[in-house]
Amino acid sequence: MEPDPIRRIAIIGGGLSGLSAAHRLIELSRGDPASTAITLFEASPRLGGIVGTQQVGDYLVDTGADSFLTNKPGAVGLCRRLGLEHRLVATDARYRGAHVLFEGRPVRVPDGFQLISPSAAWPMLTTPLLTPWGKLRMFLEWFVPPGNFADESLADFVRRRFGREALDKLVQPLVGGIYTSDPEKLSVAATMPRFLEMERQFGSLLRASLKQRSVDRQNSAEPSDTTSSGARYGLFAGLAEGMEELLVALRTTVVAGCQIRTSTRIQAVQRASRPIGYKLVLSDGMPEEFDAVIVATTAHQAARLLQDLDSDLATDLAGIEYASSAIVVTGHKLANVRHPLDSFGLVVPHCERRRILATSFSSRKFPVRAPADSVLMRTFVGGAMQPEMFDLDDETLCRVVMQELGEIFGVQGDAEFSLVVRYPRAMPQYHVGHLDRVGRIESRTATHAGLALAGNALRGVGVPDAISSGEAAAAVAMQG
Numbered sequence: 001m002e003p004d005p006i007r008r009i010a011i012i013g014g015g016l017s018g019l020s021a022a023h024r025l026i027e028l029s030r031g032d033p034a035s036t037a038i039t040l041f042e043a044s045p046r047l048g049g050i051v052g053t054q055q056v057g058d059y060l061v062d063t064g065a066d067s068f069l070t071n072k073p074g075a076v077g078l079c080r081r082l083g084l085e086h087r088l089v090a091t092d093a094r095y096r097g098a099h100v101l102f103e104g105r106p107v108r109v110p111d112g113f114q115l116i117s118p119s120a121a122w123p124m125l126t127t128p129l130l131t132p133w134g135k136l137r138m139f140l141e142w143f144v145p146p147g148n149f150a151d152e153s154l155a156d157f158v159r160r161r162f163g164r165e166a167l168d169k170l171v172q173p174l175v176g177g178i179y180t181s182d183p184e185k186l187s188v189a190a191t192m193p194r195f196l197e198m199e200r201q202f203g204s205l206l207r208a209s210l211k212q213r214s215v216d217r218q219n220s221a222e223p224s225d226t227t228s229s230g231a232r233y234g235l236f237a238g239l240a241e242g243m244e245e246l247l248v249a250l251r252t253t254v255v256a257g258c259q260i261r262t263s264t265r266i267q268a269v270q271r272a273s274r275p276i277g278y279k280l281v282l283s284d285g286m287p288e289e290f291d292a293v294i295v296a297t298t299a300h301q302a303a304r305l306l307q308d309l310d311s312d313l314a315t316d317l318a319g320i321e322y323a324s325s326a327i328v329v330t331g332h333k334l335a336n337v338r339h340p341l342d343s344f345g346l347v348v349p350h351c352e353r354r355r356i357l358a359t360s361f362s363s364r365k366f367p368v369r370a371p372a373d374s375v376l377m378r379t380f381v382g383g384a385m386q387p388e389m390f391d392l393d394d395e396t397l398c399r400v401v402m403q404e405l406g407e408i409f410g411v412q413g414d415a416e417f418s419l420v421v422r423y424p425r426a427m428p429q430y431h432v433g434h435l436d437r438v439g440r441i442e443s444r445t446a447t448h449a450g451l452a453l454a455g456n457a458l459r460g461v462g463v464p465d466a467i468s469s470g471e472a473a474a475a476v477a478m479q480g
Helices: 016-028 073-081 121-126 132-143 154-162 164-179 193-202 205-219 244-257 299-306 311-318 394-409 434-446 463-479
Strands: 007-012 036-041 053-056 059-062 088-090 099-102 105-108 236-239 259-261 266-271 278-282 287-290 292-295 322-333 345-347 358-361 374-382 417-428 451-453
Touching: 007 016, 007 278, 007 287, 007 463, 016 036, 016 073, 016 244, 016 463, 053 417, 059 374, 073 244, 073 463, 099 164, 105 394, 121 132, 132 154, 132 164, 132 205, 154 164, 154 193, 164 345, 164 358, 193 205, 266 299, 278 292, 292 299, 292 463, 299 311, 311 434, 322 394, 358 394, 374 394, 394 417, 434 451, 451 463
Parallel strands: 007 036, 007 292, 036 259, 099 345, 292 451
Antiparallel strands: 053 059, 088 236, 099 105, 266 278, 278 287, 322 374, 322 417, 345 358, 358 374
């Protein structure tokens, strides 16, 4: 019997990574679309996962990520191929930067301080965030010898190079706002490899920053974004009508080129009866066979699905821990807020003992997200450092957040609206040893022809990383 000329590919998971995988498969099969049959399975009724946008009165609310890095190709490249490049909007330069809570009040993160390392001296010398000893200890980093380059926690790395004050008052809240993680466990190699490379190449992060600024001046290149504080905000972009624009464009292409099976849960991925291929056991007990399978789910869901196929692979996937978090979105009249909100948001050090992790001023990033006399705020709670907050009911969570916003920013009166968005076990924790685990996972996966993993569990938690992982998985599934 001749083999079936049609290559059947299944995608499990209809979030951003799964949709990106489906879109890339359609692109790769355009020369001969009849040769590939793609089926996308999603357990929920909706495609898109944790990414989405809602219109709430006059407010435009992103319920997941509201922007993405443009120096990584995944998101920008996909927007370009979907015809959305003209819809990209830069963050508002007037408010670039961040505040950090210090002794109960918002203080500007020193200009040029980028997640771990400063790139300008004067802002660090004049900031009230650090004691004189804390400032001296930061600048002594110049003389700290390089480490042995073994994987270490972010906390150990920062204490070794810049001291405890820098960790507690700046790095922990800034990085915690991205990964919702405990820096004592977070792998610096898996999350901030560029800083390790700076240490490896120059022996000091301060020397590396000075060298980079010198190179920029000599080459007359566009300078690095060293004036804003916190993350490199000049490298972020969003979409004019929110991230839903990306999902709509993706869904339109995918629905036209794939079979979509929403509200369909997969129980297991097993070896098919034929030599090469996979059997998917559906929740109704009926099996379906495919030549290739892309698993675009969380690691713990993937572990359950792949247990029958490869128990060692499943064990390593199950070992990736996750944190749960929630976003409380509120709209306020600016007249009811005493603080000028003159940045993109505030991060909260754990040592401040508050009940929130961070607050993003979404309409400062993108002004059209709220009426001109109002502000849209997204407050983050829970995560690895405050898991008990996630367990509060919506009403209590809103009350806690309003109290915190009142004490920190002087927010008065009732919010114009409030919305709670929950993400249970949605943020993977890249703990020390994560890259070793990823190496084992990728090695085991490669032994199964046509099997690929996608998502944010392995090599990046941002929107561009999720997209790139889906596209890479599509290439593997096509090759078999």
